[in-house]
Amino acid sequence: MFSNDTFKKLTKPKRERAQSAPSATTLLRDSFVRTRVLFIKNKRNIPPQHSTSTRSIPHPEEEDNVTVSTASLTRSLPFRKTDRVNALVNALQNESLYDVTLVGKQGAHVRASKYVLSCRCDFFADKFSTHAYHQEEAEEEEQVYIGEYDAHVIQAMADYCVTGELTDFTKTHAIHPQLTSVENIVQLARLAVDFNFWPLQMECHQLSRRFMNLHLHTACLFYAQDKACPTDILRYATCTLQECPKQALFGENTFVSILSSKRMETLLQSLARDLQELEKVKLLQLWLQQGEHDLQVARRLASTYIDMSRIRVTNETVTLLLESNLFDAQDIPPVDSSLSSHTDQDECKEEHVVVTGAGKKAVNGIYMLNEEEDMFVTSDGDYTLYCWNETWHIAATCDLSHSLYQCASNQEEKVPCSGWKSLGAERPVPTCVWKGAQDEKSGGEREEGS
Numbered sequence: 001m002f003s004n005d006t007f008k009k010l011t012k013p014k015r016e017r018a019q020s021a022p023s024a025t026t027l028l029r030d031s032f033v034r035t036r037v038l039f040i041k042n043k044r045n046i047p048p049q050h051s052t053s054t055r056s057i058p059h060p061e062e063e064d065n066v067t068v069s070t071a072s073l074t075r076s077l078p079f080r081k082t083d084r085v086n087a088l089v090n091a092l093q094n095e096s097l098y099d100v101t102l103v104g105k106q107g108a109h110v111r112a113s114k115y116v117l118s119c120r121c122d123f124f125a126d127k128f129s130t131h132a133y134h135q136e137e138a139e140e141e142e143q144v145y146i147g148e149y150d151a152h153v154i155q156a157m158a159d160y161c162v163t164g165e166l167t168d169f170t171k172t173h174a175i176h177p178q179l180t181s182v183e184n185i186v187q188l189a190r191l192a193v194d195f196n197f198w199p200l201q202m203e204c205h206q207l208s209r210r211f212m213n214l215h216l217h218t219a220c221l222f223y224a225q226d227k228a229c230p231t232d233i234l235r236y237a238t239c240t241l242q243e244c245p246k247q248a249l250f251g252e253n254t255f256v257s258i259l260s261s262k263r264m265e266t267l268l269q270s271l272a273r274d275l276q277e278l279e280k281v282k283l284l285q286l287w288l289q290q291g292e293h294d295l296q297v298a299r300r301l302a303s304t305y306i307d308m309s310r311i312r313v314t315n316e317t318v319t320l321l322l323e324s325n326l327f328d329a330q331d332i333p334p335v336d337s338s339l340s341s342h343t344d345q346d347e348c349k350e351e352h353v354v355v356t357g358a359g360k361k362a363v364n365g366i367y368m369l370n371e372e373e374d375m376f377v378t379s380d381g382d383y384t385l386y387c388w389n390e391t392w393h394i395a396a397t398c399d400l401s402h403s404l405y406q407c408a409s410n411q412e413e414k415v416p417c418s419g420w421k422s423l424g425a426e427r428p429v430p431t432c433v434w435k436g437a438q439d440e441k442s443g444g445e446r447e448e449g450s
Contacts, residue, residue, distance in 0.1 A: 100128075101143045102158065108151035112158040114142075120161040123195040147194065153187045160200055166207060182221040185211065189230045201230070208233045212240050216248045220255045224263055238270060244398040245274050246382060249283060256283065257291030261301075268305040277311045278320070285324050295325065302326040308333055352376065353385055353415050354433045355394070359426030360404060363394055376415075385415070385432070392416055394430065405429055 098111040117124035127144065146154055160166055166188075189204035191197070212219045222229055222237035229237070241248050249256055259267065264287055268280065275283065284298050306326075311317060313333050321327050351369040353376045358364050367376035367385045375386035377397065384397045392415060393403040404425035407416045415434040422429050 099142060102154050103143050103145045104147065104149045104151055104154045108149075108154065109143075110151055110154045110158055112161070116161045117158070120199075121195055121197050123197070147191070149187055149191055150184070153184055153191065156184075156188055157191055157197070157200065160203070164199075166203055181211070182208075182218055182225075186222065186225050186229050186233070189233060190228060193230050205230075205232050205236075209236055212237060215253075216240065216244050217251045217253050217255060219248045220259070223267065224255070224258050224260070226260075226263055241267065242270060242274050245271055246279075246380070247398060250279075250286070254286060254290075256286045257289075257293075259287065259291075261293065261297045265301055265305075268301060272305065277306050277308075278317070280306050281321065281324050281326060284326060288325075299326050303331075351434075351436045354435065355385070355430045356433075357428060358394075358405065358430035359422070359428050363404060363425070363430060392432075394420075407432075 095111055098113050100112055100114045100117070102110045102112055104110065114124070114128045118128050119125075124144075156166060185204060185208050189201060189208070192201035192204055208222060212222065219237045219240035222233055223241060225234070248254075256264075264284075268283075271280075281302065284302055287293060288295065288298050302324075308327075308331070311321075311333075313335050315335055318332055318335060321332050322329065353367040354365075355367060356364050363383055365378050365383075367378055367383070369375075370377050373386075375384055377384050381397055383394060384400060385392065385394050386400070387393070387409055390409050392407045392409055393400070394405040395401075395403045403423050405420045405422055407420040410416055413434065415432050417432055417434075420429040420432070
């Protein structure tokens with residue numbers, strides 16, 4: 001039935017048959033080389049004056065002996081993906097190819113491409129593909145009403161569909177640039193939420209977080225937007241105010257005045273455990289002084305959310321409360337005579353650390369021991385002295401991961417006095433003196449003995 005040669009091929013072991021058969025890589029390489037050789041042969045027929053190549057052309061008799069390596073072919077064919085992408089982006093940004101108009105607030109018109117919008121957003125893909133839209137398109141000019149959004153916000157959305165990046169769409173005002181920027185970010189985020197444009201929504205969320213991390217006081221601007229602000233951005237603004245209330249509310253560029261009475265009441269509720277009573281008084285004072293708000297509303301908020309029993313009443317405190325116009329004289333408790341002559345030294349009868357000589361003036365002061373967290377904190381709570389991995393750190397309470405000064409611990413001193421190093425903070429470095437509660441008692445006993 002079979003010849004000897006055919007029988008030998010059929011009975012040949014699989015390994016030998018696999019070795020004898022050419023692989024896919026070999027076939028692809030051979031096809032690639034043959035294509036390149038044909039290209040070189042055809043190129044020789046071009047007249048010399050039109051040839052842009054400076055390589056020497058072999059003699060026609062040597063054509064069959066031409067050998068080209070795969071590596072040299074790969075190097076001779078540059079990768080043009082970037083050029084194609086740039087050409088496509090330029091074409092998509094050509095306004096002469098736009099075929100739809102997006103309408104916004106006060107008749108704002110922004111031209112765009114239906115193809116690009118449909119590729120990036122499902123809302124536009126569904127709208128432009130419906131039969132009803134094509135019937136309407138034939139009768140009227142192609143316009144799509146977006147909503148009450150500014151023209152530069154709609155333009156930012158259209159540009160994002162093309163480039164995948166957010167351009168400078170803020171159009172900031174000279175007097176309040178950050179206020180205008182926040183309003184535009186919120187508008188664009190709301191547009192992304194309304195049209196279920198998920199990539200743009202995440203981009204706006206990241207942009208708002210970077211904006212608040214860079215300028216803590218702008219968290220109050222996002223918080224003031226209330227229902228206009230998407231939930232995820234509003235939640236992050238609330239967390240920022242709770243974590244860093246002093247930097248976000250009491251700075252030089254505070255925006256507390258733009259809060260409505262409802263938002264101020266909500267803020268006092270959320271910061272009930274993060275602010276001291278006198279700080280709440282100061283917050284309401286800023287709200288009244290910088291904005292046109294009703295004094296009676298502020299007095300109602302003060303009587304509701306400020307607990308007078310938690311205030312240490314001294315002569316200075318009474319003066320502060322009366323000047324705020326938030327309380328009547330009969331509402332303020334009487335002055336405690338035992339606290340009227342209270343000084344910082346009386347406050348330091350417990351274990352504490354005195355920090356002096358630091359180049360950053362705000363770091364200097366008295367750090368009281370917080371036994372629950374085993375760290376020393378200033379009276380206003382802005383800075384913390386703590387030990388981590390056998391190293392002592394001085395850092396802002398709102399960001400303990402970035403130390404201002406640090407020093408290696410030693411067994412001789414509970415808190416190292418010298419040897420501190422600066423980690424980006426102003427020089428000179430501080431000097432720390434630890435004092436325990438027993439030192440105060442022993443000092444008093446020596447005074448009585450003398």
